[in-house]
Amino acid sequence: MNIDFTINGTKASVDVPAEMPLLWVVRDELGLKGTKYGCGKALCGACTLHVDGEAVRSCSFPVSAAAGKTVTTLEGLSPSEEKLHPIQQAWIDEQVPQCGYCQPGFMMAAAKLIKDIPNPTDEDIRSNISNICRCGTHPRIIKAIRRAAELQRISATL
Amino acid sequence: MASKTSAQEQPNNEQPQKKSLTRRRFLQVGAIVLGGAMVAVYPGRIPMRRAAAQMVETMDFPASISSYRPDFWFEILPDNTILLKSPKVEMGQGIFTGFAMLAAEELEVPPSQIKVETAGTSTGVIDSLGTGGSNTTSSLFIPIREVAATMREMLKTAAAKEWGVDVSAVTTQNGVLTSGNRTMTFADIAKATKKWDIPKTPALKPASxxxxxxxxxxxxxxxPKVMGKPLFGIDQTMPGMVYAVIVESPYIGGTLKRIDTKAAAQMQGVERVIHEDGLIAxxxxxxxxxxxxxQALDIEWNIPQKWQQADIEAIVTVGKGTEVNVQNEGDARSIIEKAGEQVFKQEYRTPLGAHAQMEVNGSIVHVEKDKATVIIGTQVVGLVRDEVAKAIGMDAEKIEIRxxxxxxxxxxxxxxxxxxxAARISKIVGKPVSVFNxxxxxxxxxxxxxxxxxxLRAKIAANGTVEAITxxxxxxxxxxxxxxxxxxxxxFGADFISAGHGASILYNTANRSATIWHNKLPLPVGIWRSVGIFANTFAIESFINELAHKLGKDPIALRLSMVSGTGSGSEKIYTRYANALKTLAEKSAWNSPKTPGTGRGMAMANDRKTVAAAAVEVTVTDGVIRVHKVTSVLDVGIAINPEGIRMQIEGCVMMGISAALYEGIQVKDGQIGASNFHEYPLAMLRDAPEIQSFILEADDVPYGVGEPPIAPIAPAIAAAVFDATGVMPRSLPLKVA
Known part of the structure; x- marks a missing residue:
């Protein structure tokens, strides 16, 4: 039975088991590799994407739960490669990525955070994002989220 | 070791001479197969390869760099960007950026005009010793520039020939060659040239x-990393690719007792269950x-022994196994022995650790009749190729590693x-297969x-100075x-190269000794960021801090008193230690009043000539240790990309905090006692302290940066915990009871 949803503005229809994690559907059925496998148990956040605007750890989220909903992955976060989402711009400005593998999950979690809390304090950032990074980019992630929030405010006033 | 040669094999008739940055002659080193510098567009590749092969035979590269086929470091692409094919892999260290900067210096182009990618086995040079040991950029500091400079002169020579002018009349800037009012791009001349003249390696630009x-x-x-591009091994695909999961014993040394594959084989989407010659997939x-x-496989395992944590610690205990002395100055052992109960003695332990890199290991392999292709994120390209060749009985030359x-x-x-x-699975099913853990x-x-x-033991002399340390x-x-x-x-007797790295006492006491005891564990062990200096610095620097406390001295002052350069020709390193310690004291405001409830600690290490020192401030509340501030001082010799170094310092500080406060595997009932991140927690955003990084450049060559800053973190935190609570934790992860 097909499961239908919208992903990054495009209709998708997949014929997969209902309980298949959205992570593998996005990666292997739809070919969007920006969403990463990290732990398979919703522990590390590398697979974070948005479902109807909510940040979701897609390794532990059955595809059937996305039926009829809108899914956004990192590839769909910005309108184009030239016009970046404030989070992506801030990630470049602050030079966050080292190996870069966990960053898609961090960026998706952070994009949700600055939407909910447009002017986050360090404490908001530290207590709301529990993703894992092994390269130790944490100090720059915190700086980049603050910068992204600022970029978001500036673009809102334009 | 994987290296095919060594310094001893260099021809004897070469006068030993100091390698200088200018006019260094490339030595001919017979057994080493080398990478080449070449300018190529695809149509012109074959004659250029030949020219490259001739040229590289006369070049001297670090012994471990080898290519299985003579090939290229550089290619000029049709859009006039320059492709640099790296013999080393990019795993987050930022080396590609440093490589582009180094090549840009001699190619006279901005670094943005250089694109870097990993060579792989079919397109360029690889390093048979792998990417690690923090030596990547330092080992290629001269070779990359020499190859780039040679290529620049080749391009100029070809342009001069084309224009019928002397090469001295040709200049180049931003990938454009100029003579009088004539101009041509690198791509133009690469396309137009069939036969290349190889110039002598030109003098390199001085650092100034x-x-x-x-x-x-x-x-x-x-x-590409912030856009979510498919950059990693796990993101790659091949047409017709299937997926496999390998099943191994969850017990240490466990073997298969019984397997029933029926239920698994009948599940939706399953193509095949493999069970042959020890492989279950x-x-x-x-x-x-x-x-x-x-998960549906019905399996029982033989458990040879239900190993417990106490067994693992008992195996790894000083006095057990084989012993190798790696440092013996003065008469340390006998002084300590004679002093008997008078010595100051402490013991320390570090636990089994996991790498926990975020991308799991795996590969994508396609084995065909007469060739195989492997896409894999690995630090040792050559070893992977040998492993695949052996597994499928194919000549290594036919295996391409990307x-x-x-x-x-x-x-x-x-x-x-x-x-x-993975290659065996592909061979069995006859299809490309993606096999990730x-x-x-x-x-x-x-x-x-x-x-x-x-x-660790120390004898304190009557005048309050340290007489001997073992x-x-x-x-x-x-x-x-x-x-x-x-x-x-x-x-060898013991691994004094990696596991014992950093075991020696760096402080200049007249009597000092270090000994490594090797014993074998029943589980596979290997290198981890910074290798042995992580554990050794935790132990030695904790001991020095405890010694300072016992002597009633400030830990930085005590160290400064033991880094004066007397004898043994190592004055330079002692000066660098003193410089790092003084900088640390100043930048961390070491002598300023502390906020009540805060503890301070520091430590220092010499990791293959990079001097790394750190000072930290912690609080301990209800047994929870929090690191609030870290000051890191790193003397790197020469800094190539300071911002890249700061990123490595921050990464090491976070990994050091993680390892100091949270990480450690306990063995229980024959199993590794951590199966996922809930049982092996890592530092998170809430653990990030304020980090101040200070880069010193007290030498004339670049040293490593990817690992050294981690060494002092754990002992500095331990000392700060002691400062805050009066309790000295002597094992990792640090706990305050």
Whole structure:
């Protein structure tokens, strides 16, 4: 039975088991590799994407739960490669990525955070994002989220 | 060891001479097969390869750089960008950025005109010793520039010939060659030239003329990484690819007792369950189906021994196994022995550790009749190729290894990457196959940082100075047996290269001694970021801090009193230690009043000539240790990309905090006691302290930066905990009872 949803503005229809994690559907059925496998148990956040605007750890989220909903992955976060989402711009400005593998999950979690809390304090950032990074980019992630929030405010006033 | 040659094999008739940056003659080193510098567009490649092969035979590269086929470091692409094919892999260290900067200096182009990718086996040079040991950029500091300079002169020579002018009349800037009012791009001349003249290696620019080296440069891989591009091994696909999951014993040394594959084989999407010659794997149309079917396998295991944590610690204990003395100055051992109960003695332990790199290990392999293609994120390209060749009985020359970006390495991608088994699966099913670990496999069927035990003793003289220090480190192997087998370990006695790295006492006491005790664990162990200096610095620097407390001295003052340069020709390093310690004291405001409830601690290490010192401030509340501030001082010799160095410092500080406060594997009932991140917690955003980084450049060559800053973190935190609570934790992860 097909499961239908919208992903990054495009209709998708997949014929997969209902309980298949959205992570593998996005990666292997739809070919969007920006969403990463990290732990398979919703522990590390590398697979974070948005479902109807909510940040979701897609390794532990059955595809059937996305039926009829809108899914956004990192590839769909910005309108184009030239016009970046404030989070992506801030990630470049602050030079966050080292190996870069966990960053898609961090960026998706952070994009949700600055939407909910447009002017986050360090404490908001530290207590709301529990993703894992092994390269130790944490100090720059915190700086980049603050910068992204600022970029978001500036673009809102334009 | 994997190296095919050594310094001793260099021809004897060469006068030993100091390598200088100018007019260095490339030595001919027979057994070393070398990479080449070449300018090529694809149509012109074959004659250029020949020219390159001739040229590289006369070049002197670091002994471990080898290519299995003479090939290229550089290509000029039709859009006039320059492709640099790196013999080293990018796993987050930022080396591609440094390489682009170095090449840009001699090519007279901006670094942005240089594109860097990993060579792989079919397109360029690879390094048979792998990417690690923090030596990547320092080892290529001269070779990359020499190759780039040679290429620049080749391009100029070709342009001069084309225009019928003397080469001295040709200049180049930004990839454009100019003579009088004539101009041509690198791409134009590469396309037009069939036969290349190879010039003598030109003199390199002096450091004073560097345009890019020493200035902050943005990483070259930021944009693709923030756009979510498919850069990593696990992101790659091949047409007709299937997915497999390998099943291994979850018990240490466990073997198969009984397996029933029926239920798994009948599951949706499953193509085949493989059970042959010790390999158990499920092959399916999707990764999900393969994982589900692997879980559905009905398996029982033989458990040879229910290993417990106490067994693992008992094996790794000073006094057990074989002993190798690595430092013996003065009469330390007998002074300590004679002093008997008068000595100051402490013991320290570090636990088994996991790398926990975020991208699990795995590969994509397609074995065909007469060739095989492997896509894998590995730190040792050559070893993977040998492993695959052996596994499928194919000539290594027919196996192409492609290297994408690595989702972290930290030493984990030196061994047990399962590429051989992945190749066997592809051969069995006759299709390309994607075989990646689950996170559980990554924890349970892995290679671990070995646990260690340390005993330190000091004799304090009547005048309150330190008369003698001895350090005994018990550690299993990291690299000797892994790379050269049991025979290697028999010959060496203990792994004093990696596991014992940093065991020696760096402070200048007249009597000092270090000994490494080797014993074998029943589980696979290997290298982990910074290798042995992580454990050794924790132990030695904790001891020095305790010694300072016992003597009633400030820990920085005590160290400064022991880094004066008397004898043994090592004055320079003592000056660098003193410089780092004084900088640390100043920048961390070491002598300023502390906020009540805060503890301060510091430590220092010399990691292959990089001097790393750190000071930290912590609080301890209800047994919870929080690191609030870290000041890191790193003397790197020469800084190539300071911002890249700061990123490595921050990474090491976070990994050091993580290892100091949270990490450690306990063995229980025959199993590794951590199967996923809930049982092996890592530092998170809430653990990030304020970090101040200070880079010193007190030498004339660049040293490593990817590992050294981690060494002082754990002992500095331990000392700060003691300062705050009066309780000295002597094992990792640090606990305050």
């Amino acid at each position: 003329a560097f345009k890019y080296v020493g200035k902050d440069m943005k990483r070259v891989d930021l944009k 499920v092959v399916a149309k999707s990764r999900y189906a393969a994982e589900m079917a692997a 290297i994408p970006y690595l989702g972290g390495g930290f030493g984990r991608r030196y061994a047990k990457m399962n590429a051989g088994n 689950t996170r559980e496999q990554e924890f349970l069927n892995s290679v671990y940082r070995p646990n260690t035990h340390h005993v 350090h005994d480190q018990a550690t299993p192997d990291m690299i000797i047996e892994n790379m050269s087998g049991k025979a290697g370990m028999t010959a």
